[in-house]
Amino acid sequence: MNDKHKNLIKLAHQSIEEARKSVEDNHWSMNFHMAPPSYWMNDPNGFCYFNGEYHLFYQHHPFSPEWGPMYWGHAKSKDLSSWEHLPIALAPSENYDKDGCFSGSAIEKDGKLYLMYTGNVWTGNNHDTDLLQVQCLAVSQDGIHFEKISENPVIEQAPEGDIHPFHFRDPKVWKHEEVYYCVLGSRTKDHVGQVLLYRSLDLIKWDFINVAAKGEGNFGYMWECPDIFPLDDYDVLMMSPQGMKEEEYLYHNLHQSGYVLGKLDYEKGILEHGEFQLLDYGFDVYAPQTAIDEEGRRIMIAWMAMWESEMPEQSHKWAGAMTIPRVLTIEEGQIVSRPVPELKTLRQQGDSIGNKLILGEHRLQGFEGDSYELELVIDAKGANEFGIKLRVDEDQTEETVFTYNRSEGMFTFDRNKSGKGPKGVRRAPVNLVENKLHLHFFVDRSSIEVFINDGAKTMTGRIYPEKKSLGIMLFSDQEVEVTHLNKWNLNKSIKPYVCNEE
Structure with a gap:
């Protein structure tokens, strides 16, 4: 690691340490969700399984609770339930990434862990038009300390054709039949979202294959954080389109996260696919990224926030968190998301009721x-x-408030009275199963995630209630029966941050 890179990381660790107590004392700080020890977090990066442990990197500004020049924060876990913070992995130290080490991914090669990321340079004051983005590599023997390779940048410019020359980012890399591939988020020159496919034999020399998929109709002006992976009998393209217009109960967030199912022709570089489907019908899921583990499970984690959303935790010197990890499967032509079963190890005290009739509140x-x-x-x-x-x-x-309306066939997440922070209502189409509704909530100190009917739909949102707002209420306009209800308090699962300047 060169001296400049090392010094930037040292200064970042000192800054994080100075603000850490303010975060720990905040009643909104997370108990079992991965969040920064202090200051800003956004997209998950480099989510992978390496040497028997899960590694999660993330976009991090370690000097303020606002977005700024991006570093890569880093945490690891043996079981996806308990996490520990590691030293910052990447700092914007070189001419090609001096204004940010933007999002990317990780892959193992020859026993080493490689990070592929976007180096960002501002060429003027307008961050929408005045930018230069290139793709870069860093490598580690131990999965903790990373060196940027001398061949950087490994992809210096966007390809020719109807491809925007500057908005060109977020590489997700994988291996297929002894060849490495990566997909990049892009847009056309007329601002239509698309993704680009590349191949390489060594991770260093990359050849552009094709525009793998491009938006038609209401599909946004930029596709960020793409991820292509096989799941069951499909190839899935997961991405975060920016600029989709509202349609009835759909697309009410500033930006969306979703997927298409199809089949990738690796030779032609084209993904034939079906319609876009949302990953989550709530407020706060963006830039999802997946990893595959030794059990062959496809696991997803996402940024649990939304761009330009109010973040009251910023007054306590932190911002942003990750969703709980979710296992993905495909059932009846759609992705089903379930919480990883390892989270059960966090269960502490439990309470339950059964066969309880409810009328009114x-x-x-x-x-x-x-x-x-x-x-x-x-x-x-x-x-x-x-x-x-x-x-x-x-x-x-x-x-x-979470409400099911049978005549509309809609489930509603209402945070208009959730405390400080952003308000609003989100709706998801839900059918009863044998006249029953199954709900599985994960409630942390400033977030709620609900898995509906065994993960057929999910809804996620940040909330900022007062410390004293702890109650649970059931309600119904006519008599219903709670056939069973189980509640478990969950242990804190994030180990305290230890400043490490090595």
């Missing part, structure tokens, strides 16, 4: 909390509208 006494897992099945009987309220205070001035 009912507060669950003794089921309070701000960091828990909650699973319940509701038999709708003849009710049209029913649901659950979480993080409720004593007089219900604060509450986060």
